[in-house]
Amino acid sequence: MNDLQWYRLYSDSEPIVEKELLNKLLSNGALAKFALVRHNGEYKAMLYVNGKRINGPALPEPLTTPNGEVTHWMGNKPGVGLTTSEAEMIIQAVTDRIERAR
Structure with a gap:
């Protein structure tokens, strides 16, 4: 493996934020940021709460029982609720980014 190949492996071990998609101020005062990232060679959405990466699904998941306008979620302790339009935008x-990469 040459030096350039090693760099590519190392540089993709942490998520690379391509752009922020959505910012939400949560009821507890925390700031949730949803970003389009490249991680392990794949494009996905990632949630950050107060700058800390929160593991969870790569795309918003539907709630089994929607609560008012909140129909989707992302994250894993804490999970953050999303409206249908926010989830669809993410x-x-x-x-779109996956299609451009092909």
């Missing part, structure tokens, strides 16, 4: 941004 999914569309990730899908």
Whole structure:
């Protein structure tokens, strides 16, 4: 493996933020940021709360029982609720980026 190949492996071990998609101020005062990232060679959405990466699904997931306008979620302790339009915007941004990468 040459030096350039090693760099590519190392540089993709942490998520690379391509752009922020959505910022939300949560009811507890925390700031949630949803970003389009490249991680392990794949494009996905990632949630950050107060700058800390929160593991969870790569795209918003539907709630089994929607609560008012909140129909989707991302994250894993804490999970953050999303409206249908917010979830669709995130999914569309990730899908468009995956299509451009092909």
